[in-house]
Amino acid sequence: MLNSRPFYDLCIQDSYFNKDNFQKNLKALYNYGYKTIAINQSIDDSDVEPKKKKKKGEPREPQDAVPVPFDLTKIEELVNKLEFGGFTILNRLTVSFASLDTLYKITKSPNFKKYHIVAAAPTTPQALTHxxxxxxxxxxxxxxxxxxxxxxxxxxxxxxxxxxxxxxLQYAPAILDSTKRKNLIHAANLFHLFGKSKNIIISSGADNVNYLRGPYDIINLGLIFGLSELQCKTAITHCAKKTVINSVGRRHGKAVMFVENVEKSPEETKRDSYMEMIEDSDDDITVVDQPKSKKTKT
Known part of the structure; x- marks a missing residue:
């Protein structure tokens, strides 16, 4: 079962964790106050298009279009080494698609099921409806x-x-470019118009530590998206947590039950053996009716 704590950033690009500044970038996230992050990898229609046929004798390329999830082993080892308590790292896949045929190939991939979180980015009306x-x-x-x-x-x-x-809503593109900022504000206005900004989460989408901001800066930054202070705070706490919980339900089913073998303590083992001994001794006991004694008059 996933244990997650606020604050959340559910879209850190995989290029953020490069080899040169691996430890520095991880510390930046922790020092800002993030306790749950998702490392994002993206795929679109062009990644699933059939390749040209190979000539005879040439090695075949792997058929799986979905990339293998980012290896979290090194990050988790570093988290334990630095003693970052309660720090959770997840894998995320963003699927940008226009064709349903493309989406079908992606969802049937063995690697698709290995991701903790899946984000949908439809680009056509048909894809949106689906x-x-x-x-x-x-x-x-x-x-x-x-x-x-x-x-x-x-x-x-x-x-x-x-x-x-x-x-x-991702804030790093808004910091990087004015055109992207306008597009994000436009989308935020649509979300407010059609749904009163319900179920909004704010992620960074950062591929560089320079575009990363702390949770309290995001609360102020969210005002340009038309969100209230409470909605901004909820977007990086409650709604983000619900996203993680819903992802568990999507992968395992709506009713989730985890069964785990628990070893008995020495006291419980001793008590159970004592109860078994009593039960065994009860089988050997026979009860004989005793004659009633007559009362004598004095």
Whole structure:
């Protein structure tokens, strides 16, 4: 079972953890106050397109289009070494798709099921409709390089909420470029118009420590997205936690039960053996009716 604590950043790009500044970047996240992060990898239609046929004798490329999840072993070892208590790292996959055929190939990949969190980024009306009705994911997101032109409405927004989706706004692109900032503000306004900014999460989307901000800076930064102070705080705490919990339900089923063998303590073992001894001795006891004694008159 996943144990997660606030604050949350559910979109740290995999390039953020490069070999040169690996430890420095991890410390930056912890010092800012983040306790649960998700390392993001992205895939789109171009990654799933069939390759040209190889000539005879040439080695074949692997058929799995979904990348192997980022190896968390080194990060977890470093977390234990630095004694970062309660620090949780997750794998996230962002699927940007226009064709349902592409999505089918992605969801059937063995690597797809290895990710903790899945984000959907539909780019066509058909893909949007399929996301709202069928595609099982945790986050609804979009690429801020392009304006959000999908015809989202109140019905589709509420449909996504009912299916456990959360709507993501990334602040690092807004810091990096003015065009991306306008696109994010436009999307945030649509989320407010159609759903009153329900189920909003704020992630960094950072691939560099320079674009990372602390949780309390995000609360102020979220004001440009039209969010209240309470909504900003909820976006990096309560709603983000719900996203992680919903991801567990999506992967394991809506009713989750974890069964674990627990070793008995010496006291419990001694007590059980004593009770068994009493039960065995009870089998050997026979009760004989005794004649009633007559009362004598005095």
């Amino acid at each position: 996301t709202c009705s069928t595609f099982e994911a945790d986050i609804f997101t979009f690429n801020p390089e392009n304006k959000f032109n999908l015809r989202l409405n109140r019905k589709l927004y509420n449909q996504l909420i009912d299916r456990g989706y959360h709507f993501e």
